[in-house]
Amino acid sequence: MSRLINFSPGPATLPLSVLEEVQSELVDYHGSGISMLEHSHRGKEYSAVHEETTALVKELLSVPDTHDVLFMQGGATGQFALVPMNFLGGASADYVDTGAWSKKAFKAASCYGAPRWAGSGKEGEGYVRAPKDLDLKDDAAYVHLTSNATIAGVQFHEFPETKAPLVADMSSDILWRPIDVSKFGLIYAGAQKNLGPAGVTVVIVRKDWMEKGAQDIPDIFRYGFISEKGSTQNTPPTFPIYVMGKVLKWVKDQGGAAAMEKQNRAKADALYGVVDAHDGFYRCPVEKGSRSVMNAVFNLPTEELEKKFIADAAEAGMVNTKGHRSVGGIRISMYNAMSLENVEKLTTFMKDFVAKNG
Helix, strand or coil, X not given: XXXXXXXXXXXXXXXXXXXXXXXXXXCCCCCCCCCCCCCCCCCHHHHHHHHHHHHHHHHHCCCCCCEEEEEECCHHHHHHHHHHHHHCXXXXXXXXXXXXXXXXXXXXXXXXXXXXXXXXXXXXXXXXXXXXXXXXXXXXXXXXXXXXXXXXXXXXXXCCCCCXXXXXXXXXXXXXXXXXXXXXXXXXXXXXXXXXXXXXXEEXXXXXXXXXXXXXXXXXXXXXXXXXXXXXXXXXXXXXXXXXXXXXXXXXXXXXXXXXXXXXXXXXXXXXXXXHHCCCCCXXXXXXXXXXXXXEEEECCCHHHHHHHHHXXXXXXXXXCECCCCCCCEEEECCCCCXXXXXXXXXXHHHXXXXXXX
């Protein structure tokens, strides 16, 4: 079988070696006689996987002892509600606007208090930068931002200093580089971009802040309770966690977060280099200092040429290059598992496309 090059924004491409290892273990996990899909979340086989995956998250992200790692369900959308449910309590929180996902988080927070916009990257009708000048309130319950906006192709390359706990939706760029976890009150991320398959959400939360969270909400929604139960308060998404563990081992084998950053910057430099070299044909609407390393967005001179680009790329074995339906254009997602070699195949295609259609 000839595998396609998958530039999907998520669920995203996974390392081939991981897929092959999962395939080899699918029917009989480590001689246990049954699949990991069938193992009890209380059994020794899965418990070992759960503990190892937790340890790998802590190791690869250098999570300090002040923070706990939780595995949950519901994706980032679920966390839009759970963060204010646990920490807002009718008060005000500062939200930073970088597009659709931050707006959804703001809307959910409105059910539990009075969120306010503390900054926006909007200029005209487009989101073109990561906001730098923020109007933050010292008494805010927390400050919430989306570290990488997949639709707009906007990314924070530096995080603001805040007095209130900083909360970040890192669904689309967690583990793309080393970060200082101690600066955050809470980080959450759906796994289906950089960490593994869809179905599990990673939450990294500061323990002392977690303990101050609401106690008058159902246990299943309370971070403190989930922490007490080691993320097995109910049946966790066992198979996605198992696959995520293998992806994290792959990241470790590649050299960890520092190696991921080196590779990711090389991919972004290659792609944006072609865009900028042909700026009369390819146009990136994002300020250079805010361009996403994970999701590069750009437009062609006409919508017809964009459709042709998408179709020709697919014919050449490169799929899921279409921009989000709300903005159109082209979007190239280059998460950790996307190789530099495959990005270079795309850049060669892009140069040829200009020559034929420019």
